[in-house]
Amino acid sequence: MKYWPVPNSYSKNIPINGYPGSFWEDRDDRRHCGIDIYAPEWSDVIAIENGKVINIGLFTSSLWVPYWNTTYYILIKNTTSYICKYAELRDVNVHIDEKVNSGQLIGHVGQVLNSQNITKESxxxxxxxxxxxxxxxxxxxxxxxxxxxxxxxxxxxxxGSKKPSYLVDPTSYLSSIRRNSSQ
Ligand SMILES: [Zn+2]
Incomplete structure (x- = not known):
């Protein structure tokens, strides 16, 4: 049983090719490495499937980019498939080496963008x-x-110019979860 990772998301529509938040979206000088699921700050983030936490760290910081707030990421090695990186989190409710079950609360959605520091030049x-x-x-x-x-x-x-080979497009993975989850 796999779970949609943000039960409280505004939508379960998955941004597709070229749309904001879609995988490999062209952002002029950069490309988007994942899929964005929009939700209110503090929304629960739950593990999609069973796995083990293999890394936790700082994901964004105003020390790196002024319009970013501090957010965190969790890397979970799933039992049956790929590794999921859950990122732009406000807080983290698991620890490294912890085994997690599908549906388990792992953290909360953060507000990654600081509106006060977004300028014409952004x-x-x-x-x-x-x-x-x-x-x-x-x-x-x-x-x-x-x-x-x-x-x-x-x-x-x-x-960089070339898409890294270890990066997977999550679109079909998320689509199948959306179809099969009972939420
Ligand atoms: Zn993103």
Missing amino acids: PSYIKRLLRKKKLSMLHLELLKVPVINIEEYLGGNWY
């Missing part, structure tokens, strides 16, 4: 999110191997 996709008041979300990535701290990667975006 990237256009950021200004668009501000206009649509989509400042808080779960950023979900699917990985084949637990890669962290890569130079071309920051806050869920890829700054």
Whole structure:
């Protein structure tokens, strides 16, 4: 049994090709590495499937980019498939090496964007999110191997020219969960 990771999300529609929050969305100087699920700040984030927490860390910070708030990520190695990165979290309710069950609360949605620090000079996709008041979300990535701290990667975006081979498009994974979950 797999669970939709944010029961309280505004929608279970998965952003597809080219739309804001879609996988590999072209953001001019960067590409989006996951899928964004928009939800109010503090919404519960639950584990999609059984697995083990293999890493936890800082995901965004105003020390890196002024329009970011502090958020965290959790890397969970799923029992049956890929590794899920749950990111842009306000807090973390699990610890490294913990075994988690599908549906277990692991953290809460954070407000990744600080509206006060979004300016004319900010990237256009950021200004668009501000206009649509989509400042808080779960950023979900699917990985084949637990890669962290890569130079071309920051806050869920890829700054290199070639898509890394370990990064998986989560669209069909999330679509099947949406169809099969009983929530
Ligand atoms: Zn994202």
